Amino acid sequence: MSDLLDTTLLTSAFVTLFVIMDPVGTVPIFLSLTSGRSKATARRAAWQAVAVSFVVISAFAFFGQRILDYLHISLPALQAAGGLLLLLVALELLTGNEKEPTAQVGTNIAMVPLGTPLLAGPGAIVATMLYSRRVHDFADFTAVALAVVLVHICIWVAMRYSLPILRLIRESGVLLVTRIAGLLLSAIAVQLVADAVRAFIAGKG
Structure with a gap:
């Protein structure tokens, strides 16, 4: 079995990505962004x-370092950009601004901000790139690939x-969840930017 799957690497990669991508933590944000949409639309947005997240994560696992090197983009720069984008979405949720593109009912929120940078954000991308560097044989590849697939299944x-839950809490509950989600998302965004600034100061950018 060890020739086909490295269970230690699988466990490590799965736990790391699960904590970073936080399937449970995405629930209030998902409910906020899909409120006002039909059940079918919300289900479609979920998958x-x-x-989108799986494609982005997989692409960076295989070609991430090459893409960043070609564009002369450092990992802290990518992290800061993702943080700023999340902050814009968080402010929209906190203020209830329905005029922004991400708040409009006809907008596909599955691409942005759900797919990326919320799920396939800088943290998940960097973690996947680091684990892809540890792939030296088929057992390693299977472990990392299976970890990515399992985490995305948990998210779905x-x-x-x-x-x-959305049907139970009704409009007033949705408003409360939206404000809480905006607060959590703004904290995540600020943390991403702060980590990026620290990396720049340390000379890693």
């Missing part, structure tokens, strides 16, 4: 966001089955 399950 589309997971698909969390978002998919959060929809009954």
Whole structure:
């Protein structure tokens, strides 16, 4: 079995990505962004966001360092950009600004901000790139690939089955969840930017 799958690497990669991507923590944000949309639209947004995240994570796992090197982009710069984008979405949730593109009902929120940078954000991208460097044989590749797939399945399950909650809490509950999600998302965004600034100061950018 060890020739086909490195269970230690699988566990390490899965736990790391699970903590960073935080399937449970995405639920209030998902409920906030899908409020006012039909049940079918919300379900479609769930799997589309997971698909977008999976494609982005996989692309960076294989070609991430080459892409960044070609564009002369450092990892802290990518992290800061993701943090600023999340901060814009967080401010929109906190203020209830329905005039922004991400708040409009006809906008596909599965791409931005759900798919990226919320799920496939700088933290998840960097972690996946680091684990891809540890792939030296088929067992390593299977472990990392399976970890990425399992985490995305967990994310889909969390978002998919959060929809009954949306029906229970109704409009007033959605408003409360939206404000809480905006606060959490703004904290995540500020932390991303702060980490990027520290990396720049340390000379890693």
